[in-house]
Amino acid sequence: MFGAGGGTNSYEEIENTNVILLWGSNARETHPIFFHHILKGIHNGAKLFAIDPRRTSSARWADSWLGLDVGTDIVVSNAMAREIIASGLHNPDFIRHATQGFEAYARSVEPFTLDFAERESGVPKETLREMAHTYAQADRAIICWTLGITEHHNAVDNVQSLINLALLTGHIGKYGSGLNPLRGQNNVQGGGDMGALPDRLPGFQHIEVDAFREKFNRKWNTTLPPKKGLNLTEMFHAMENGSLKALYVIGENPLQSEADRKHAEKVLRGLDFLVVQDMFLTATGELADVVLPAAAGWCESEGTVTNSERRVQRVRQALVPPKGAKDDLEILFELARRLGHDWGKPHAREIWEELRSLSPVHAGISYERLASGKGIQWPCWDDSHPGEMFLHGRLWEKPRNGPPVAFTPVAHDPPVERLCPEFPIRLTTGRRLDDYNTGVQTSGYSSPLRRGETLDLSPEDAQKLGVFPGEIVLVVSRRGAIQAPVRVTESLRQGLAFMTFHFQDNINTNILTIDETDPRSGTAEFKACAIRVERLVA
Amino acid sequence: MSDSSYWFQPPPRPSLIPMRPQTPISPPVEVSIDGEKVSVPAGSTILDACKKIGRDTPTICYHDTLEPVNVCRVCVVEVEGSRILVPSCSRKVEPEMVIQTASDRVRHSRKMVLEFLQSSVDLSTAPQILDQARRYQTNPARYGDPSPPAIQNERDHHHAGHHEIPSGEMAQTVAQPPKVDNNLYVRDYAKCLLCYKCVEACGTDAQNTFAIAVAGRGFDGRISTEYNKPLPDSACVYCGNCIAVCPTGALSFKSEFDMRQAGTWDESLQTQTDTICSYCGVGCTLTLHVQENKIVKVTSPFEQEITEGNLCIKGRFGYSHVQNIEE
Numbered sequence: 001m002f003g004a005g006g007g008t009n010s011y012e013e014i015e016n017t018n019v020i021l022l023w024g025s026n027a028r029e030t031h032p033i034f035f036h037h038i039l040k041g042i043h044n045g046a047k048l049f050a051i052d053p054r055r056t057s058s059a060r061w062a063d064s065w066l067g068l069d070v071g072t073d074i075v076v077s078n079a080m081a082r083e084i085i086a087s088g089l090h091n092p093d094f095i096r097h098a099t100q101g102f103e104a105y106a107r108s109v110e111p112f113t114l115d116f117a118e119r120e121s122g123v124p125k126e127t128l129r130e131m132a133h134t135y136a137q138a139d140r141a142i143i144c145w146t147l148g149i150t151e152h153h154n155a156v157d158n159v160q161s162l163i164n165l166a167l168l169t170g171h172i173g174k175y176g177s178g179l180n181p182l183r184g185q186n187n188v189q190g191g192g193d194m195g196a197l198p199d200r201l202p203g204f205q206h207i208e209v210d211a212f213r214e215k216f217n218r219k220w221n222t223t224l225p226p227k228k229g230l231n232l233t234e235m236f237h238a239m240e241n242g243s244l245k246a247l248y249v250i251g252e253n254p255l256q257s258e259a260d261r262k263h264a265e266k267v268l269r270g271l272d273f274l275v276v277q278d279m280f281l282t283a284t285g286e287l288a289d290v291v292l293p294a295a296a297g298w299c300e301s302e303g304t305v306t307n308s309e310r311r312v313q314r315v316r317q318a319l320v321p322p323k324g325a326k327d328d329l330e331i332l333f334e335l336a337r338r339l340g341h342d343w344g345k346p347h348a349r350e351i352w353e354e355l356r357s358l359s360p361v362h363a364g365i366s367y368e369r370l371a372s373g374k375g376i377q378w379p380c381w382d383d384s385h386p387g388e389m390f391l392h393g394r395l396w397e398k399p400r401n402g403p404p405v406a407f408t409p410v411a412h413d414p415p416v417e418r419l420c421p422e423f424p425i426r427l428t429t430g431r432r433l434d435d436y437n438t439g440v441q442t443s444g445y446s447s448p449l450r451r452g453e454t455l456d457l458s459p460e461d462a463q464k465l466g467v468f469p470g471e472i473v474l475v476v477s478r479r480g481a482i483q484a485p486v487r488v489t490e491s492l493r494q495g496l497a498f499m500t501f502h503f504q505d506n507i508n509t510n511i512l513t514i515d516e517t518d519p520r521s522g523t524a525e526f527k528a529c530a531i532r533v534e535r536l537v538a
Numbered sequence: 539m540s541d542s543s544y545w546f547q548p549p550p551r552p553s554l555i556p557m558r559p560q561t562p563i564s565p566p567v568e569v570s571i572d573g574e575k576v577s578v579p580a581g582s583t584i585l586d587a588c589k590k591i592g593r594d595t596p597t598i599c600y601h602d603t604l605e606p607v608n609v610c611r612v613c614v615v616e617v618e619g620s621r622i623l624v625p626s627c628s629r630k631v632e633p634e635m636v637i638q639t640a641s642d643r644v645r646h647s648r649k650m651v652l653e654f655l656q657s658s659v660d661l662s663t664a665p666q667i668l669d670q671a672r673r674y675q676t677n678p679a680r681y682g683d684p685s686p687p688a689i690q691n692e693r694d695h696h697h698a699g700h701h702e703i704p705s706g707e708m709a710q711t712v713a714q715p716p717k718v719d720n721n722l723y724v725r726d727y728a729k730c731l732l733c734y735k736c737v738e739a740c741g742t743d744a745q746n747t748f749a750i751a752v753a754g755r756g757f758d759g760r761i762s763t764e765y766n767k768p769l770p771d772s773a774c775v776y777c778g779n780c781i782a783v784c785p786t787g788a789l790s791f792k793s794e795f796d797m798r799q800a801g802t803w804d805e806s807l808q809t810q811t812d813t814i815c816s817y818c819g820v821g822c823t824l825t826l827h828v829q830e831n832k833i834v835k836v837t838s839p840f841e842q843e844i845t846e847g848n849l850c851i852k853g854r855f856g857y858s859h860v861q862n863i864e865e
Contacts, residue, residue: 034818
């Protein structure tokens with residue numbers, strides 16, 4: 001956000017803030033050690049609001065749980081904004097000093113009255129009002145979110161609506177105030193930082209800016225394409241229309257992780273050439289023309305990763321990889337050599353040194369400094385810079401340092417798949433504490449918590465359908481049907497069902513999910529499809 | 539957003555380096571320890587002051603990342619003007635405090651604590667405590683031979699008052715068979731000296747799961763799940779954060795327990811390598827304990843600010859996919 005793609009705060013700030021909005025995140029199970037910092041914040045007196053359709057184990061710690069209907073996040077955030085403005089609790093000094101576009105934004109949220117929001121989102125207006133007032137009046141306040149915000153067809157709008165709240169109240173650019181997406185893997189942040197984005201070179205330098213591209217051209221003695229590439233969604237469209245014929249997949253299992261599995265399989269099978277580089281022969285690997293066995297990045301190779309507080313950290317080799325498996329770098333270097341480019345022998349450290357010379361925000365992060373074990377947060381501009389613990393402090397400088405940041409009005413756009421008499425139940429998907437994504441890494445260890453895949457239903461729906469816990473039912477969406485055992489849980493409200501996608505070799509949840517993606521982020525709407533439940537026994 | 543200039547050009551650097559707000563620093567406090575003057579920051583404990591001048595202060599229930607619970611009494615010191623010995627791990631320094639750490643009274647008290655523990659608890663996997671006992675010249679044999687172990691679960695059902703008066707010829711012990719009720723943890727309470735660290739780590743000091751607490755009183759005191767349920771039926775989420783702070787090996791990872799039973803656990807063959815967990819974006823440091831190219835245990839450094847030594851079930855146990863299996 002604002003030209004720096006990272007969470008704005010450090011974990012220690014969440015321990016010392018006054019208000020935490022945990023939005024679309026069950027951090028207690030998906031980011032358990034981050035939740036330890038939230039718990040310290042709670043014990044230090046912070047108020048926690050959990051905005052989540054499910055009453056998750058995180059929400060149980062909240063002072064207030066806002067169980068909104070799936071996909072009404074913008075209703076809630078815009079209504080908060082309207083209430084804050086109407087009550088005069090916004091920060092006019094900050095808005096004047098550091099932002100632009102406030103008037104248009106204020107007009108855009110005007111229709112989102114508390115009454116409208118209660119009707120549309122299902123959250124009582126008193127609760128909405130309380131959250132708006134508490135957030136706006138806090139000395140320090142932090143918003144954290146995860147996939148409950150981003151796995152929607154309007155993911156970017158959702159994020160934008162939260163950014164607007166921070167700008168409205170000035171909860172940005174200060175110790176203990178800011179906006180923090182929690183990353184789902186140890187190097188989601190680092191991957192983006194290193195330029196694994198369609199439009200960015202390492203260090204968030206836009207590929208369409210000549211000066212940036214020229215710098216890399218000189219260093220690499222090559223000519224980079226002057227236009228940005230495709231994001232994942234666009235790649236799938238390109239595969240579908242035949243303009244993308246070959247795919248090289250490293251460490252991902254799209255056949256099982258993409259929404260609408262049948263569609264994903266058809267597209268992947270239609271490729272002329274598919275290469276999969278992974279630790280295991282994944283389901284996607286089984287479709288591949290060539291499989292390159294890779295070492296495990298986190299324990300069988302050297303390098304760095306970057307976490308959700310922008311901290312660059314060292315990963316180190318603890319194990320010798322199994323015979324035949326190679327470090328990702330070795331594979332890429334060997335591939336380059338066979339394509340006629342001899343890059344020499346790969347050394348993670350040399351590559352990092354090259355990055356430091358090209359990415360100003362990483363310039364001060366040396367391997368020597370990383371050896372201490374604590375890591376260093378970017379931006380870190382030179383060898384003596386400590387790294388920035390929070391971002392956007394410039395917005396408070398007088399006179400203002402750099403351009404203002406913009407409000408972006410966003411409209412409410414409910415989930416693409418509406419509920420109807422034929423498909424009356426909203427299915428949302430997510431994760432559990434002891435398993436991870438498609439289960440490639442976690443299915444092998446013996447977790448006493450593991451109970452396999454279930455269709456989680458509210459007690460009301462279970463009773464209405466006449467199903468009992470453990471009963472195998474048919475779950476039907478517009479794209480397909482699967483069988484799953486029922487689990488009844490009070491964490492769900494009537495009309496809402498929940499499944500994970502951890503056990504796809506047995507129960508293929510993504511047969512049901514809808515492949516409606518946000519064209520800007522390329523993220524699919526895993527959080528909202530419509531289903532019905534049928535009994536198999538009379 | 540794409541029309542904004544900062545989409546293409548990074549924003550300028552802030553003029554000042556972002557920092558946490560400074561808290562006012564109170565003047566240091568000067569105390570006397572065994573006649574030596576020592577100055578420490580206000581808010582320090584007596585233990586901090588003792589450490590600063592290298593004074594021998596044994597601790598068992600104290601841990602850097604946990605709130606002191608003052609139960610083991612092995613760190614006690616004499617403070618002038620105080621009728622009773624005070625636990626140095628929790629007592630804050632006050633100006634002009636006069637502290638004795640090596641008086642006969644202090645040494646005798648520490649020795650008794652260590653001797654009682656040695657006579658009643660299996661300390662075979664607690665070398666640091668045995669070392670302390672040696673330094674205080676304990677003689678646990680004088681309490682007689684250890685009494686025979688309780689049968690499985692017997693100690694979990696002791697109620698106050700339901701005791702025969704011991705003959706005094708044998709040393710009372712907490713000996714009992716280990717509890718093995720899942721594939722990740724073993725609870726060997728014959729080795730438990732009730733330091734409370736596991737309860738603190740499971741509770742408000744770290745995990746906030748509250749799966750365990752101390753049940754019973756006096757010598758029947760024991761760590762228990764609710765209604766003494768097996769771990770898989772309890773609130774336990776298998777983070778292993780209790781095992782990480784256990785000072786005696788009463789709590790251990792099943793991997794370590796099994797290898798010790800089989801006689802294959804050999805720390806001289808093990809390497810410890812710090813890396814970063816891959817299971818989410820928080821960035822927890824994992825210390826991988828590797829023996830013969832296999833991970834045998836996973837810990838996290840206590841001084842690591844992100845984890846303070848704590849992990850979750852995935853980071854702690856989700857490594858079977860990289861275990862190299864010989865063919």
